[in-house]
Amino acid sequence: MSQNAPRRALVVIDVQNEYFEGGGLPIEYPPVESSLPKIAQAMDAARTAGVPVVVVQHHAPKGAPVFQADAFHGQLHPEIAQRPRDHLVTKAFPSVFTGTDFADWLARHEIDTLSVTGYMTHNCDASTVFEAMHRGLNVEFLSDATGALPYENAAGRVSAEEIHRVFSVVFHSNFAAVATTDAWIAALKSGTAIEKDNVVMSNRRARGV
Template identity: 25%
Template structure:
């Protein structure tokens, strides 16, 4: 399937928009404070069309991190709530397909287009978009319904404060991350869209 037009039923994937991220210090430096509101708008529009929404949560069992289910943060961020009957899948890989039955669900529902939203832009969201494209889905990547955080240089010392990370000129800024993701996906793996594009009414 090509990535430049819609060919049928779509599914909205809400990837890792979970309380785990709000427990991290770098949440204060998120690229998109409106991510929850924009995801909510996409969810409302998708439901209004009678098309499916699938919720994905990331889990790292036994890790002791904020993604360890024992910590209790593996749930949608406050303000977002799966409706009755909407699948909630738990993944342990970066992309939403490899460690879940997502592809089976989409096949059963006759889905042709995958709409991507969530956290983090360049990690789980971008990786899911690439896999979905390789699996033959038309992919729409809604950048302003994703969010990410600054990335430290690979040689940066561990355990630095957020202020130290942000002050380091080698830190990759969120603007740079988002731009690189869009450049990598557009025309190859996905169509880039905005929340307004997908929620506009005629």
């Protein structure tokens, strides 16, 4: 393994019962039937490779309609809760950094690369990806171990697939290297970084120039 190999931490964001059947915010794309096994696969691969695993849970203020700490839907999904972890972060804002010890923990463990899994692509994942990049960290986004849900409001209507696809493309243009879980595990085994794209080339390809 290269001396310049990424010092990764796998970040498992908000894989809580709220996002599954019966919860208030069911993930639609990729469906949880496929994304949850990928998250579990990433956690197991990280453990095998000696990569620390940070599990994150979101707890909302008392009276909020979702993510209540003392309710079933506010708890971690059993597939995540039963697996080993190196650190647990409880947050009240979208970004894992805000109001937590996450940044200090990363610094103490000399982590330079965050590998992001969990939910939701466009909310807590995105907030964490953007902030991590601005803090000078490298970021990886596991596109099949994450997920979105649809929205409709005064600004318009958008499907879960559209949200996930658009955010993934935007991430890869500047903020995070987007890869499948299998590709990430291969990079983990080889000790290599996954390269992201850039804004200029992403735009030129779209314009056919």
